[in-house]
Amino acid sequence: MEKLQLHGFNNLTKSLSFNIYDICYAKSEEQQRHYIEYIDEAYNAGRLTQILTSVTDIIGAEILNIARQDYEPQGASVTMLISEGDFMPNAISNAEGPGPLPDAVVAHLDKSHITVHTYPESHPHNGISTFRADIDVSTCGRISPLKALNFLIRSFDSDIVIMDYRVRGFTRDISGQKHYIDHEITSIQNYIADVTADRYQMIDVNVYQENIFHTKMILKDFDLDNYLFETAKDALDAAERIAIQKRLKQEMAEIFYGRNYKLRR
Incomplete structure (x- = not known):
């Protein structure tokens, strides 16, 4: 798609929303409590603020305000109000492809926001514990938040990722014609680096005429050792391993x- 000559500012709103899930098996109530404590420490409000600050660097935004909170008994939230950067070099592109490293891009944004909320929880009976983080990145202007997708997926390294991307509103060119999207996109998958995409099975459900794109990712490989919290696979007998593996795979499939x-x- 050719670069649009706009009448005034780019009024399109581009929103990326996604859920990430980390699943594990914590056998005893004490281990389940330790898992929640571990997640709360690894992804507390301070750590989440660091991650979102890196996202603002990638998309060239300036932070206007940060609101963050750790909750009891678990969970955390961070909300950032962000504004446009100082300049927008010609190198910025929304072409389908993985986003750059955090120090490689400065882009132009109007007032926008980034939020993250975490939800650690445990199954009451079968030892399965799940950590979910909900992340929203909304931008106005030229750059798409999809350019931050690679960094966000790497930051959480999750078992399952479920993403939605939508372009809302319209902007006008210098002739007065409305444009409801300003960049070509066929799939969110095209913004994910090969090294990441090779690890996941991915499914798309897209509504092109509405500029709505949906992608789900689940890890291809399953190694029980990667899902046991404070328990070694060698400490389990064969029947226990099979039963736990079935529970974990069922949780992930659901x-x-x-x-x-x-x-x-």
């Missing part, structure tokens, strides 16, 4: 497909 399944015996 989250990925958005429906409940009965555990097969």
Whole structure:
């Protein structure tokens, strides 16, 4: 798509919303409590603020205000109000492709926001614990928040990622014609680096005529050791390993497909 010659400012709003999930098995109530404590420490409001500050660097924004809070008994939230950067070099592009490193881009934004909320929780009976983070990046102007996607996925390194991207509103060119999107996009997947994409199975559900794009990702490989919290695989007998693996895979499938399944015996 050719660069638009606009009448005034770019009034399009581009919103990226996604959920990330980390799943583990914590056998005892004490281990479940330790897992929640670990997640609360690893992704407390201070750490989340650092991650979102890096996102503002990637998309060239300036932070106007930060509101952050750690909750009891668990969870944290951070909200940033951001504004346009000082300048927009010609090198900035919304072409489909993975975003650059945080120190490589400065872009132009109007007042926008970035938010993150975390939700650690445990299954009451079967030892499965799940950490979810909801992240929203909304920008106005030329650059798309999809350019921050690579960094965000790397920052959380999750088992499941569910993403939605939408371009809202319209902007006018110098002839007065409305434009409802200012960059070409066929899939969110095209903004994810190959090294990341190779690790995940991905599914798209897109509504092109409405500029709505939806992608779900789930890790391809399953190693039980990566999902046991304070428990070694060697400490479990064969039957326990099989049972725990079934529970974990069921949890992941239910989250990925958005429906409940009965555990097969």
